[in-house]
Amino acid sequence: MTQLHLWLRHESRSTERRTPIVPADAARLVENGITLTVEESPQRIFPTEEYEAAGCRVTAAGSWGTAPRDAVIVGLKELPDEPAELTHRHIYFGHAYKGQPGAEALLHRFVAGGGALLDLEYLVDDEGRRLAAFGYWAGYIGAALAVLHHRGVLDTPLRPTAKQELEEQLRTSGGEVSALVVGALGRSGRGARVALGEAGIAPTCWDLAETRALDRRALLDHELMVNTVLTTRPVPPFLTDKDLDDPDRRLRTLSDVTVDVGSPMNVLPIYDTTTDWEHPVRRLRERPPLDLIAIDNLPSLLPREASTDFSGSLLPQLLDFGVTGPWGRCLARFHEALRESGIGGGEFDDD
Numbered sequence: 001m002t003q004l005h006l007w008l009r010h011e012s013r014s015t016e017r018r019t020p021i022v023p024a025d026a027a028r029l030v031e032n033g034i035t036l037t038v039e040e041s042p043q044r045i046f047p048t049e050e051y052e053a054a055g056c057r058v059t060a061a062g063s064w065g066t067a068p069r070d071a072v073i074v075g076l077k078e079l080p081d082e083p084a085e086l087t088h089r090h091i092y093f094g095h096a097y098k099g100q101p102g103a104e105a106l107l108h109r110f111v112a113g114g115g116a117l118l119d120l121e122y123l124v125d126d127e128g129r130r131l132a133a134f135g136y137w138a139g140y141i142g143a144a145l146a147v148l149h150h151r152g153v154l155d156t157p158l159r160p161t162a163k164q165e166l167e168e169q170l171r172t173s174g175g176e177v178s179a180l181v182v183g184a185l186g187r188s189g190r191g192a193r194v195a196l197g198e199a200g201i202a203p204t205c206w207d208l209a210e211t212r213a214l215d216r217r218a219l220l221d222h223e224l225m226v227n228t229v230l231t232t233r234p235v236p237p238f239l240t241d242k243d244l245d246d247p248d249r250r251l252r253t254l255s256d257v258t259v260d261v262g263s264p265m266n267v268l269p270i271y272d273t274t275t276d277w278e279h280p281v282r283r284l285r286e287r288p289p290l291d292l293i294a295i296d297n298l299p300s301l302l303p304r305e306a307s308t309d310f311s312g313s314l315l316p317q318l319l320d321f322g323v324t325g326p327w328g329r330c331l332a333r334f335h336e337a338l339r340e341s342g343i344g345g346g347e348f349d350d351d
Ligand SMILES: NC(=O)c1ccc[n+]([C@@H]2O[C@H](COP(=O)([O-])OP(=O)(O)OC[C@H]3O[C@@H](n4cnc5c(N)ncnc54)[C@H](O)[C@@H]3O)[C@@H](O)[C@H]2O)c1
Pocket: 133, 134, 135, 136, 138, 182, 183, 184, 185, 186, 187, 188, 189, 206, 207, 208, 209, 211, 228, 229, 230, 231, 235, 256, 257, 258, 259, 295, 296, 297, 298, 299
């Protein structure tokens, strides 16, 4: 078997400071005989020198197109639009299997080049549980922003920060708040509960059992709600426009970590546009007021912590990279997606 060559790419999105492999884990990969080439990246939260010190080869940003064909390119977010033909195996979040905008064009690029997408969203264990995810930090930040806004101390536009700084703000901004976390038993739900705890808030926690017969009155009686539900089947909405117009509603701040806008699984079909770092909060109703936070790249706001956590989960999988197990399932899912979209082809020739 040939030695594994991983190639950590620069992220083309300028606000993306996270990385799927942090220097400490890069050192572990190198110690285990894996070649790791790291592209220079001015915005990455970890300086390139730390990768160099870990024994990685360093190369120019965006040079992955020139990597040997058997190198596996590792990243997080979208690839640039060029080249038109993708010849490598790419590990990242492709967002290409649910008919998302640009999905079909991306799959065509893989087929044209004979490469393959090993989508991190589909890197799962034998029971289908995700092996590496950013959910915890999404929930943590989603809840933290909601509390800071609710207490009138949220600084905007948002910018990447460190956990210590956020914790300090949560602890020092006072005020009783009745809060609800829905999806509380999941990764994001756990993060949300921890952030609320830092802020001195003991939230009501709902998961599947508590929403089976949804008590809307109880929901609307909370001042702040964090939604972290991940459902794979449509369920009745938790909130409708009618609920927002309820004059007795106490709910004032809603942070939707799930941001399933436009999806048939959306449990909060009360808005149709996400918010962002520039304008994180949108007023949905004036009387009584209701403010929405619905940001789809929350973990990027805590790049160091989110990267370290994610990389720690990904490391054992990279050390065990192969054609069976989780990576085999990822590849099978790619081929299934090609069949589903009627594209066909794309067998990665692992020579
Ligand atoms: N906004 C962002 O930046 C960002 C980042 C990462 C993840 N996310 C999203 O956050 C969501 C949660 O991710 P996760 O990793 O925490 O998922 P998870 O699977 O760990 O947790 C989801 C939880 O929702 C619960 N749930 C499912 N259906 C429910 C229902 N009808 N009522 C109540 N609870 C229900 C599940 O039991 C589970 O506990 C996902 O949609 C994910 O895409 C958002």
